[in-house]
Amino acid sequence: MAFAAFATAEAQPQAPKKKSRIALFLLLPGIAYLVLFFLAPLISLVLTSLQAPREFGDIGQFDYAFNWQNYVTVIQQYLPHIARSFGYALAATVLALLFSYPLAYFIGVKARRWPLLQSLMLVLVIAPFFISFLLRTLAWKQILSDESIIISSLKALSLMAPDAHFTGTPFAVIFGLTYNFIPFMTLPLYTTLERLDTRYLEAGSDLYANPFTVFRKITVPLSMPGIVAGTLLTFIPAAGDYVNASRDFLGGPDTQMMGNVIEANFLVLLNYPAAAALSIILMAAILVLVGIYVKRSGTEDLL
């Protein structure tokens, strides 16, 4: 998204007026792909979410119907999980932004003089992707376990209560989400900050703006496309993530997010309509939230 924003900076050539059959023909594979792998599953999902249990049926047996009450039921039943999903995702996005901005600024602006350092740091940002993120999350679980060096040192320093623990708490889940999505925040920020014209900053200080004002009035607005792209790339997957919050990884029974609820309904309870309804609610909620966010941050042309 962020990359496309720069490509459109120059005046676009006029689109050809004449309708071309070849263009339509060339579009076919794309359309077929979307219909087959997006539209069909989506329709199937909507229809599943409206199914009703079969009369005298066994577990997991449902028939097609128009049982819209499924949506009411799941919202009533799982409202805390829905709120928690977006709360955690928001916290993780804000934290990721706080960590990523200075990092991206350093790589993109300060490190320009040393191209080698710049590329080295970029590689370090991307390097975690070389290992499966399941393994990395499991590793964190071990690093942060009760008898680990970190936690026992914190306890020895009385920074943690002796019977406190970290894994299985909301902090652990937000920590995991932040850690896992930081590269998605850093990279778009880097691509915009890397193009930041530092002469604007110089001009700002020439006009007696203090560094904070320069940052607020020049740097942030110029890096807005990166901030929007980064927050979207972090928030959307974080809201639907079910690995970090899973009881098998960093979560516990009171940190379960929407993804975990969908998983339990689909695999254990065989309540397919509830799982489908929750998936649709998740999609719709993200769509609305993102729509409002993009509208308010004034960067519609990004999407």
Place this chain on the structure above:
Amino acid sequence: MIRRLIAQARQTQLNRRTLLAGAGAGASALALAACSTGGGQSQPTAAADNSANDKTLNWANWAAYIDEDDDGNYPTLVAFEEETGIKVNYEVAVDDNNTYYGKVKDQLALGQDIGADTVCLTDWMVARWIRFGYTQALDHGNIPNLANLTPSLQNVDFDPGREMSIPWQGGFAGIAWNKEAIPGGLTSVSDLWNPELKGRVGVLSEMRDTMGLLMLENGVDISGEWGDEEYNEALEQLRKQVEDGQIRNIKGNSYLEDLKSEDTLAAIVWSGDITVINAEAGDKWEFLIPSGGGTLWNDNFLVPIGSPRKTNAETLINYYYEPEVAAEVAAWVNFITPVVGAQEAAAAIDPELAENQLIFPNEETLSNAYVFRSLSGAEEQKYQTEFQSILLGA
């Protein structure tokens, strides 16, 4: 497909409900390309057996559930291949009853080959497959060694006469603790609620084992007649311990990581696992069937409805019911073997092994182990929903 839809529309009055049903059938047909589920009222029919011409067999099983040598070969399977000429493709494809079911259920409903000719699944999941007609009837004539099946397992309520399923291995759920942290040991499930263990206790996400142990502690015979009252009493106890933070986490197979990292010091566990982690990570844990009683479960061979290699599967089952072979497997996997005579065969390999109560339990041990009774579909739905409400928190 269109012709079918029209026929469907004609048959029924065209109201909103049936229109949606028709559209649903269409959408799933589109999505699943030619394998529409639509109604799925009728049970699938068994595939024709082609074993005579096709000497291969696909076996889906759990991890660390068969004897394995240092090179990753399975010695008993190699011997089987040499003896019968049937090439076995052994796949560790099951890591959880529910996820495996989620993966294959649509193919099963259509009677298609799921890529496995025999699968080993736990009692209650086998019961579901049999109820839904997803299994093929076994020809006992091809399995003469079935005479070696231990008498207590010859008749189970979900499969009288063992027509559809035959036990592979079994095990207990009980309690285990870290011997260094809890030198005094534990004797009952109530000991897990000791305030000193606050936040360091784990329980299993397998409803029948965790709830079974809690109910047994309350004096309920889980094999016999019990209902909502007994279940809810134990459920509220569990909910209280989770909400108070006494129970740290509720997990499936990954509970072993918590024991190793000492996030949990005591837990509800499966018997064979403790033998394995003691061998892996030093002799630190002890397993016990609690005083109230432990649960006993079995994983069973079954032949999925779409498999065209049933006779090959029966040949394999027959082979693993030879006492010597069963002893070799038991010595490696540390779970309970259902094969009579395996204990004597094991004594010949290693007398100490034959005395291990977790592999060859005697009458006394077995008298304190109970099988969770079969649940109807409605009960399963109700009890699982309540149990999951604790796992998912508020």
